[in-house]
Amino acid sequence: MDIKAILEKTYEIFLELGVFDKISLVYIFVVRGIDEEVKNLIEKGEYEKAMRKIIYTVMMNINNEAMYEEIRIDTMNKCIDLLHGIDESKIDAWDNLEEFINIVYSFSLYTLENKKDLKTNKEKQELINTKLRELVNIYKSNIK
């Protein structure tokens, strides 16, 4: 599976969703924004670090934003499981990548449907939906 394409697409989607903002406030050691860090890591080919940062971003959002309360317990558990999975085997293990896409997709869709400024912005909604379809297509083209 094309890890780079998956991470790049996720990065684009998260940027449009505006979910990166949450994370940079908390980290003591982050000077730059987390979005720039993720971008740089992908460019440098440090895919595992980039993937972990994206997972942390999901965790931070669902932990701190009240709108995610309904999906919090389940999504948080899935994120912890995935971090654990990445530690145990490689990030390109099929199960890990599949679960990563699964988390990104459902988190993004939920955000799109529930975040106030996105609900009313039709143009942005279409853009994000297109990118989500592209992410699913990358996944589908790799199932043989």
Next chain:
Amino acid sequence: MNPLEVLEKAYNLFLVSDIIENESKIDIEIENLLANKDYNNIAKTLIYTLMYTINEDPAYKDIRQIYMNYLIDLLHMIDRIGFNNEMIIKIFVKLIYQFYSYSLQYKIKLIADKEKRELVKAKLNELVDIIRS
């Protein structure tokens, strides 16, 4: 400061306290990691078990948000710097201390069982003593 000693003491504390979610799953795994002295993965596995508990157990509702942020932050720091670093070890111990201080006050299992309570206190002190010394 010996990272392995800290991790072993933290693990022993988790084992006697009997309040961690997914406890049965981590036993064998941590034993293996301890044997291999794989500091980063032992620390992360211990953090994950705290995260599962904080996320699911309603007893931790009031501290969930802030405490989870600290744990995510710590994972992030371990990714960047590695566990074998004095500052990281201190934060790790401090967070475990906070978790158990809270548990001793609010977790019924520990409040009701005096013997277990004393055991947890003793193991917690052993852990905290390492960074005090």
